[in-house]
Amino acid sequence: MIDPHEILCTHFDRYLALDEVERNALRERSSVRRLKKRGFLLQEGEVCKSYAFVVEGCLRMYEMDEKGVEHNLQFALENEWIVDIGSFHAEKPSSLFIEALEPSTVICIEHADLLYLYTEHPKFDRNFRVIIEDQFVELQQRMLRRNASSAEQRHAHFVEQHPALAARVPNVHIASYLGVTPEFLSRLKSKTSKGR
Amino acid sequence: MIDPHEILCTHFDRYLALDEVERNALRERSSVRRLKKRGFLLQEGEVCKSYAFVVEGCLRMYEMDEKGVEHNLQFALENEWIVDIGSFHAEKPSSLFIEALEPSTVICIEHADLLYLYTEHPKFDRNFRVIIEDQFVELQQRMLRRNASSAEQRHAHFVEQHPALAARVPNVHIASYLGVTPEFLSRLKSKTSKGR
DNA sequence: CTGATCCCTTGACCTGGATCAAGGTCATTT
DNA sequence: AAATGACCTTGATCCAGGTCAAGGGATCAG
Structure with a gap:
């Protein structure tokens, strides 16, 4: 190394x-x-x-x-x-x-x-x-x-700007960083993934 | 001067x-x-x-x-x-x-x-x-x-930390700075002043 | 003096997001 | 292999704060 x-x-x-x-x-x-x-x-x-x-x-x-x-x-x-x-x-x-x-x-x-x-x-x-x-x-x-911006927009922006973090860090922590509850972030994610 | x-x-x-x-x-x-x-x-x-x-x-x-x-x-x-x-x-x-x-x-x-x-x-x-x-x-x-913190707490903190701004700047701008609508800030203020 | 602007307030109603509760899946520890 | 704990999901319900609408007092320009 x-x-x-x-x-x-x-x-x-x-x-x-x-x-x-x-x-x-x-x-x-x-x-x-x-x-x-x-x-x-x-x-x-x-x-x-x-x-x-x-x-x-x-x-x-x-x-x-x-x-x-x-x-x-x-x-x-x-x-x-x-x-x-x-x-x-x-x-x-x-x-x-x-x-x-x-x-x-x-x-x-x-x-x-x-x-x-x-x-x-x-x-x-x-x-x-x-x-x-x-x-x-x-x-x-x-x-x-x-x-x-709304929680949904902030989350979309986060995933776009920090894909590495979005992949490595548990959602609980991302939710807290974005200023929403883990429950609500979970709902956001299921909503946007259904959109595709 | x-x-x-x-x-x-x-x-x-x-x-x-x-x-x-x-x-x-x-x-x-x-x-x-x-x-x-x-x-x-x-x-x-x-x-x-x-x-x-x-x-x-x-x-x-x-x-x-x-x-x-x-x-x-x-x-x-x-x-x-x-x-x-x-x-x-x-x-x-x-x-x-x-x-x-x-x-x-x-x-x-x-x-x-x-x-x-x-x-x-x-x-x-x-x-x-x-x-x-x-x-x-x-x-x-x-x-x-x-x-x-809640909008109420943030506003109280703002007034405490920035009395000069709270006095000189229109509430519309303070509301926007705090991340609330002017209407809601107005309600907050009337609530807290009634408390005294 | 008199419109225009600002700026603030209040009411009625609505919604994004919180809260509480339960259950489910992994991964780690023992 | 069981048990603990970390993490995610889903449902039911609630509320902080937003939206829309109307009116009213300052302040300022013409």
Whole structure:
């Protein structure tokens, strides 16, 4: 299997590619972590200590409300980042959970290490800015859709935009991500498949 | 009245404060623009050309759906930023509108100028990264609330967190921002005020 | 002063989606 | 191989919030 760090460095090639020095700094300041299915990278009440890059597997980030119902905020597949940025930067306890939906391999960068990378190698500032801008734009569009479209339209859009997730992730979690109950999602699916 | 650029520079003091050189560069690479009530900073189909900082006034960013219904995505008051980042960076046509709800004064930074600032003065990369991270965290929380709370709870939270907006902005726009109809928001308000 | 616009409210009725309950199928554990 | 638990489905019923329609008070332009 390929070296996880190679995968991460290749990922940065999509932005401003890293040079040798930066690659080495990144290698030294990050660590590989393996999670088994249903393992937690973060639990409510803890400070989110790692900015995590998914090398392999699938994770979800969610909040649990007073009634114990979970609300999925984000999924992360291979080559995606997952972190509670608020908790991570403020070093305050998080209200979120990050859980592996499959056995997963992630690369973790801790707070002090990321600060080091930011200040010693400004390219990281740039790259992480662009990465989060992209995520921000996606989240804005999702917010708009949440307010402007029906559950059926949101689900159709999700399946179209994220076929890999639709195939790998249980419907319960997709329902929660879309903001509907699993029962209703089930009805939606049976309706649309009957349409064909 | 105070120089708008002063206000912008002061705003950056909340992050990594700018030195003389950076302040001058910023002044040279930005421009002040005044909008009258109902004036547009961006209209659907145009490329979003300015990263805008509100010096005075109040703006909203929204999308219009096929039926002509508007969906508010964001408000911006004094000392806040407003831009369709997706359109701005990709230099692609936007699907959004940015409209002044009051006579407003904004400072605009155009695409080429911001790139210049980013590359010549890395502190801007840093500061804009932090600014957008903060906005991202807020948007995540809003998304969670949208899926986890009732309209009544969301409205109560909005009034509590944004009293200035609740006072300055017509209810139609707040309703759209919260994802409910103006009629229903009106009922919510009359219910809660009767509670006292 | 006088229409136009906005903007808000209230009523009557309707519907998308929630809730509750039950049963069914796998896959994992023991 | 039985038992547990995760996941999906379907039915019956309910309700938060939408839709449509009408009226009324501000505010602003001519």
